[in-house]
Amino acid sequence: MNDNDGHFGERVAEQYDKSSAAEFRHDTVEQTVSVLAELAGGGRALELGIGTGRIALPLARRGVPVHGIELSRAMVQRMRAKPGGEEIGVSIGDFATVKVDTTADGPFSLAFLVFNTIMNLTSQEAQVACFRNVAEHLAPDGRFVIEVLVPELRKIPAGQNIVPFRTGPTEWAYTVYNTVTQEAACHYVEVTEDGRGATRTIPFRYVWPAELDLMAQLAGLRLCNRWDSWTRTPFTEDSAQHVSVWAKPTG
Numbered sequence: 001m002n003d004n005d006g007h008f009g010e011r012v013a014e015q016y017d018k019s020s021a022a023e024f025r026h027d028t029v030e031q032t033v034s035v036l037a038e039l040a041g042g043g044r045a046l047e048l049g050i051g052t053g054r055i056a057l058p059l060a061r062r063g064v065p066v067h068g069i070e071l072s073r074a075m076v077q078r079m080r081a082k083p084g085g086e087e088i089g090v091s092i093g094d095f096a097t098v099k100v101d102t103t104a105d106g107p108f109s110l111a112f113l114v115f116n117t118i119m120n121l122t123s124q125e126a127q128v129a130c131f132r133n134v135a136e137h138l139a140p141d142g143r144f145v146i147e148v149l150v151p152e153l154r155k156i157p158a159g160q161n162i163v164p165f166r167t168g169p170t171e172w173a174y175t176v177y178n179t180v181t182q183e184a185a186c187h188y189v190e191v192t193e194d195g196r197g198a199t200r201t202i203p204f205r206y207v208w209p210a211e212l213d214l215m216a217q218l219a220g221l222r223l224c225n226r227w228d229s230w231t232r233t234p235f236t237e238d239s240a241q242h243v244s245v246w247a248k249p250t251g
Helices: 010-019 026-040 056-061 073-080 124-137 209-218
Strands: 045-048 066-070 089-092 108-113 138-149 162-166 171-178 183-191 197-205 222-227 241-247
Touching: 026 056, 026 108, 026 138, 045 056, 045 124, 056 066, 066 073, 073 089, 108 124, 124 138, 124 209, 138 209, 209 222, 209 241
Parallel strands: 045 066, 045 108, 066 089, 108 138
Antiparallel strands: 138 241, 162 171, 171 183, 183 197, 222 241
């Protein structure tokens, strides 16, 4: 594992596509890519947290030029091994701060963060910095899209701060919440083939839709749409997640 890969080193990368299999379903990917291709409007797209290429690769096959930012070299290596993976440019580093050179090809028409990746930035300051970084890379009237869960605090039993979300004969996982700081961590416990135990922890910071809107305002972006999902179902108080779209002003 490369120490600079953060919490998504080789051990996570080699299992990532399998452990996130539901997100790799053809219908899920195609719906996501269709919306993003439309929002790109014939321009270039910047994916923050490109990972193993779940969305970037099919989006590129649609004819959308894609560039990615990714902290984990191990994840990028997995993408590179897939058809078309070598053709996608990737800047290695923290997507809240990394600058992509737009001198030759111009700014991006679209930037996007999917599958709760905004929460991988574990402080409010970093999340605000991400919005500002995106705004600097967008062309006028460019779009920034985030797909993320609505915080599930209603699921936390009274007086507790732990919520299990995966159970099985050899693997289980749970989330520990700090409702004061909005910090949390997913803890994974696995019994390996040799009968030994293995654990890993991934910290994150949950963020409310209204808080994201304020971050967008601080970066000079305005909210255009908020849907329950990529099917553009209306967002309601019962929505468990949202897909939000902000635009950079033309003036």
